[in-house]
Amino acid sequence: MPSLFDPVALGALIVPNRILMAPLTRTRGSADHVATPIMADYYAQRASAGLIVSEAIGISRQGLGMPHATGLWRDDQVAGWRRVTDAVHAANGRIIAQIWHMGRMVHPSFTDGATPISSSSTRAPGRAxxxxxxAPYAEARPLAREEIVEVVEDYRLAARNALRAGFDGVQVHAANGYLIDQFLRDNANHRDDDYGGGFDNRMRFLLDVTRAVCAEAGADRTSVRLSPNGDTQGVNDSDPEPLFAAVARALDPLGLAFLELREPPRDGTLGMADRDPIAPAIRANFGGKLVLNSDLTREAAERLVADGAADAVSFGRLFISNPDLPERFARDHPLSDYDRATSYAQGPEGYTDYPAAAP
Known part of the structure; x- marks a missing residue:
């Protein structure tokens, strides 16, 4: 039976363990969305992960609505991320870029007052x-057909720039209520064209984007992240199990490096699902590597890998406060708790000042 400490092939990458670092927004970029030197230190500290999936990186100015998040649409942004990937590689690590369009979650203040875009005319709940x-979110306008093509090209450019920046691959962020998820799930997608309605139409945008990214990075260096089991930032579906089983079947022939699922439990500590994980149905319809995430302990992760339910497991908050997480697991060292108050701050506190365990 495989263990967390066994190597595994994730497409073109042979990773030394199955303890992956999940994508984590940390808002340590500059105000104009460039990766900063402290980010190189942070990621290099965590290079013992089998694979690091970067924080979500914006594909365009239109698609990025998070203060101090970073982008990959300009040359200076490519250069900023190159410092990060060089540091990770110098520490013998591997890192892929998660690329992202926030859709209706982009507040107009980030785009000189432009109305946010989505699959349909909807408004995100809460405040941006x-x-x-x-500030309250604005009501989004639906993307026109010709604009969908333009956004797909923005994803293609971001994938190309990720490789220029030295990333080892690219992950399409199709989870958490952002733009692709707004096309996938029926409470946000009310279109009556061939990007709305039935499953095949609602997953068309995801497939357009994923194929474009595969064309740039190679399918064996491309992955996708989904969040199937419940409401995320107001995005949900009335019948998610057959929807995401269909998504898994459609992605399967592409030959992706892996598919990652963020599925919190019903009693989750950071988000509570309204249904059990849909991973078993996805596993049955996707023959490639599957990575599971959210609220997992080491013991639960070991069971998932040993039983074949997952090929690897990604950890988020545990990697924030335990930069040497694989070694701590291997040596049974105690785990440090993270300080949620500093998760989205700026500067080193709660970012690069978590120590490694004593030898």
């Missing part, structure tokens, strides 16, 4: 983070 504090 802006440089001037919290």
């Amino acid at each position: 983070h802006t440089y001037d504090g919290r």
